[in-house]
Amino acid sequence: MEARSGERVASRALGSLRESWNDLVRLFAHVPFGVSLLAAWAFLTLIGVIIEQGKDPSFYAGAYPPPIARLIVRLDVDNIYHSAAYIGVLGLILCSMAAATFTKVIPRRIPRLNPVKIDAIPLHARVRVTGDAESVRERIAAFFAARGWQVRKREFGGTEWTFADKNNWARRGVLVAHIGFVIIATGTTIYWAKGYSGQFAVLSGETATIPENGAKISLERFAYRIDPIQTKAGTVFQPIDYVSNAKVTGKDGIARDAVIRVNHPYDVDGTLVYQATYGFAIDFRLTKDGRPVAGPDHPLKEGEGFVIDGTSRAIQYQRFVGTIDRATGQPAADPRPNDPGVVVQAFDGDRPAGSAMLALGQPADLGAGYALTASRYVLYSGFQYRYDPGMVVVGIGAFVLLAGLCISFYFLPARLFVTARDAGDGATEVGIAATTVRGYDVFEERFREIVDDLRRTEPAAPATEAGATPVVVGRV
Amino acid sequence: MDPLRVHIDQALLVVGIAAYVTAAFVLFAHFLLRNPALRAIGLPLAAIGCVSQFAELGSRWWMTGVWPLTNLYGSLSLFSACAVAIFLIFAVRYDLAFVGGPVLALAAIALGYATTWNEGYMPAVPALQSYWIKIHVPIVITAYASFMVAFCVSLIYLVKAAAENRYARRGRSLRGVAAGAGGANVDLSVGTYAQSAQGGIVRNDTPALTSAAAAGDATASWLAGLPSLAKLDIMQYRIIAVGLPLLSLGIITGAMWAKEAWGAYWQWDPKETAALFSWIIYAGYMHLHTRPQLRGTFTAWVSVLGFVSIVFCYLGVN
Ligand code: HEM
Numbered sequence: 018m019e020a021r022s023g024e025r026v027a028s029r030a031l032g033s034l035r036e037s038w039n040d041l042v043r044l045f046a047h048v049p050f051g052v053s054l055l056a057a058w059a060f061l062t063l064i065g066v067i068i069e070q071g072k073d074p075s076f077y078a079g080a081y082p083p084p085i086a087r088l089i090v091r092l093d094v095d096n097i098y099h100s101a102a103y104i105g106v107l108g109l110i111l112c113s114m115a116a117a118t119f120t121k122v123i124p125r126r127i128p129r130l131n132p133v134k135i136d137a138i139p140l141h142a143r144v145r146v147t148g149d150a151e152s153v154r155e156r157i158a159a160f161f162a163a164r165g166w167q168v169r170k171r172e173f174g175g176t177e178w179t180f181a182d183k184n185n186w187a188r189r190g191v192l193v194a195h196i197g198f199v200i201i202a203t204g205t206t207i208y209w210a211k212g213y214s215g216q217f218a219v220l221s222g223e224t225a226t227i228p229e230n231g232a233k234i235s236l237e238r239f240a241y242r243i244d245p246i247q248t249k250a251g252t253v254f255q256p257i258d259y260v261s262n263a264k265v266t267g268k269d270g271i272a273r274d275a276v277i278r279v280n281h282p283y284d285v286d287g288t289l290v291y292q293a294t295y296g297f298a299i300d301f302r303l304t305k306d307g308r309p310v311a312g313p314d315h316p317l318k319e320g321e322g323f324v325i326d327g328t329s330r331a332i333q334y335q336r337f338v339g340t341i342d343r344a345t346g347q348p349a350a351d352p353r354p355n356d357p358g359v360v361v362q363a364f365d366g367d368r369p370a371g372s373a374m375l376a377l378g379q380p381a382d383l384g385a386g387y388a389l390t391a392s393r394y395v396l397y398s399g400f401q402y403r404y405d406p407g408m409v410v411v412g413i414g415a416f417v418l419l420a421g422l423c424i425s426f427y428f429l430p431a432r433l434f435v436t437a438r439d440a441g442d443g444a445t446e447v448g449i450a451a452t453t454v455r456g457y458d459v460f461e462e463r464f465r466e467i468v469d470d471l472r473r474t475e476p477a478a479p480a481t482e483a484g485a486t487p488v489v490v491g492r493v
Numbered sequence: 494m495d496p497l498r499v500h501i502d503q504a505l506l507v508v509g510i511a512a513y514v515t516a517a518f519v520l521f522a523h524f525l526l527r528n529p530a531l532r533a534i535g536l537p538l539a540a541i542g543c544v545s546q547f548a549e550l551g552s553r554w555w556m557t558g559v560w561p562l563t564n565l566y567g568s569l570s571l572f573s574a575c576a577v578a579i580f581l582i583f584a585v586r587y588d589l590a591f592v593g594g595p596v597l598a599l600a601a602i603a604l605g606y607a608t609t610w611n612e613g614y615m616p617a618v619p620a621l622q623s624y625w626i627k628i629h630v631p632i633v634i635t636a637y638a639s640f641m642v643a644f645c646v647s648l649i650y651l652v653k654a655a656a657e658n659r660y661a662r663r664g665r666s667l668r669g670v671a672a673g674a675g676g677a678n679v680d681l682s683v684g685t686y687a688q689s690a691q692g693g694i695v696r697n698d699t700p701a702l703t704s705a706a707a708a709g710d711a712t713a714s715w716l717a718g719l720p721s722l723a724k725l726d727i728m729q730y731r732i733i734a735v736g737l738p739l740l741s742l743g744i745i746t747g748a749m750w751a752k753e754a755w756g757a758y759w760q761w762d763p764k765e766t767a768a769l770f771s772w773i774i775y776a777g778y779m780h781l782h783t784r785p786q787l788r789g790t791f792t793a794w795v796s797v798l799g800f801v802s803i804v805f806c807y808l809g810v811n
Contacts, residue, residue, distance in 0.1 A: 026757045052777045059773040066763045098761045279619040426734035458723040
């Protein structure tokens with residue numbers, strides 16, 4: 018007795034669970050719900066375009082009012098594309114798409130051959146033609162087959178129906194597009210799970226190692242070409258080429274010559290290394306009362322700095338100036354190192370304490386007996402690297418998605434439902450109705466052409482009552 | 494630079510702008526007056542402008558030896574030429590000449606604005622020295638151009654829908670006064686079919702509009718002469734159906750190029766992300782369009798929003 022009531026409770030609980038599940042699936046399959054998720058995705062994407070990504074909290078503190086800056090950092094808006102909200106919305110879109118695909122797209126797009134009420138379908142027509150029903154049916158089938166329609170016949174309750182389909186295969190276009198999207202999502206997940214990427218800079222004559230796969234890149238020489246171009250607005254110095262000559266050592270331990278330039282990545286053991294940037298590293302010499310003291314132990318790249326030992330002062334190398342205009346003492350437009358200098362910024366603790374431009378090789382007085390000289394520059398090359406095992410999958414997904422879009426948009430599946438009924442006096446009344454996967458409006462003109470064509474081809478039976486032959490189309 | 498080539502380039506540019514401006518006026522007049530002669534003048538003028546613009550881009554390539562789509566001048570030029578070309582194809586295929594006014598006006602504005610970015614000869618920076626620029630840029634620009642044409646159709650849809658709504662409301666209140674109750678109950682997203690005297694079918698959006706036109710209301714008969722809302726909606730859909738696959742292909746080729754140039758096919762850089770934003774909006778449009786209840790005014794607004802996002806992506810993000 019108790020066992021049975023327990024079973025009943027369990028089955029009721031199961032029933033209500035199934036009910037809730039069905040409600041959830043219905044909600045997710047609802048197109049407006051899916052579109053709301055797309056809107057949320059669009060909104061988050063737009064935020065990432067408007068608010069600069071991946072910056073330091075201090076950047077947002079400087080660029081926005083304090084409450085907004087705090088919100089940006091706290092809500093992960095500074096790294097929105099990897100935030101839980103962004104990934105969550107994409108996950109929900111995938112769920113919604115799956116629910117819609119299984120509960121709506123597949124049943125609706127691949128419908129069984131069933132009879133319909135001809136007059137209840139907005140695109141319908143009745144045409145009276147001569148001949149008995151059987152021969153008319155054959156002629157109608159031949160008429161549609163000759164025009165590229167796939168013709169199938171079925172009998173329902175003693176009535177024979179002819180179904181003519183155009184682009185029936187294209188009913189799967191939505192399915193293909195949705196699958197493409199899932200494949201792209203799979204590819205990006207593979208990258209998140211197994212891929213890596215990063216960047217590094219190597220000074221000419223030095224070697225860097227990619228930490229994830231141990232590949233070594235020794236930069237032998239970096240070269241660039243910048244040309245002065247005369248434009249309407251004056252002379253513009255246009256970068257033409259950047260190229261790194263390097264020796265790359267992969268897993269096999271063999272050092273190979275590599276020429277790495279923009280748009281021509283180098284593949285080392287499946288990790289692609291790209292020429293990304295370049296710059297001028299500077300050897301700074303520090304003296305006190307004319308005698309060398311400890312300064313930076315390696316050439317500094319733009320943005321790097323050092324603290325002067327035993328003081329609260331720090332020097333930051335801000336940017337390289339290719340050509341100093343000797344007349345004005347200001348940077349000239351030519352970025353090539355003709356008469357180079359550097360801009361440095363001094364700090365006292367955290368406080369900026371003034372900046373200056375130093376010509377290369379000329380000492381600048383820092384006060385308290387200290388002098389700083391930018392003694393020489395060394396070109397360095399900036400590389401990015403990436404290992405992405407999901408890339409091929411993403412590529413396949415993108416093309417599947419594109420194929421799905423093209424199938425869905427350019428091949429309209431349409432189905433004609435045709436019956437032929439004996440109308441007496443040697444005449445047969447042909448009833449035709451049309452449905453498409455995209456409503457009736459889109460097929461209206463084509464339907465009119467088909468019916469007109471049919472009326473031209475088939476010998477019209479004399480009308481027994483007014484208005485029996487013209488195309489009659491109801492309300493959508 | 495060879496002065497002859499420079500003169501040819503200048504002459505083609507002037508012909509292009511002049512043809513667009515004139516065609517814009519003529520086709521606007523056609524939109525207002527429905528005079529077939531204006532259509533017959535406006536379309537060839539638009540075609541002349543379009544051909545001379547493509548020729549100008551070609552001559553620029555010939556003159557400088559540099560692919561002309563590496564700067565905003567070249568890309569905006571192509572944008573206006575493609576918009577006019579797409580408009581002409583649809584005008585001939587689907588009798589779309591009545592949207593020529595806004596399309597040509599926008600094309601002329603784009604071309605005029607483009608000339609302010611004309612720096613003359615300028616070689617491409619290393620990142621743009623790739624064969625991908627010859628594949629990716631024209632695809633994306635053609636997508637943008639088709640969204641522009643769709644946007645113009647959407648504007649006409651919205652204007653017509655708003656005017657019809659007014660007629661429907663007016664009809665309802667008149668009938669309400671006469672009958673003391675009830676109303677016209679017009680659903681703009683559906684429309685009705687009627688039989689013409691010749692036995693074919695004609696499409697009416699609202700009975701109120703037809704009645705007002707029959708009663709001699711000039712605005713109503715002008716509106717009734719425009720394609721039905723359902724037809725405008727389908728045209729807008731068809732043009733977006735050209736743009737969305739192109740935008741998808743543009744994003745894909747952009748990703749392939751980015752992979753070669755910057756190391757990753759997707760870096761979330763503002764330009765590609767803004768393109769994704771537009772793509773999502775148009776994907777939303779396509780889904781909304783599968784629902785008969787949402788087809789119409791709502792989807793026309795989404796198309797407008799989509800084009801705003803395209804302008805933002807194209808000119809606002811760099
Ligand atoms: C947000 C979740 C999504 C849901 C709930 C959803 C659902 C649907 C549904 C119900 C249809 C209409 C099927 C029919 O009328 O028979 C459809 C059509 C379509 N879907 Fe989705 N989908 C989603 C996301 C996507 C995504 C991300 C893509 C990628 C491009 C996509 C591509 C398409 C295409 C191309 C069509 C055909 C549209 C047309 O024929 O005009 N869908 N979708």
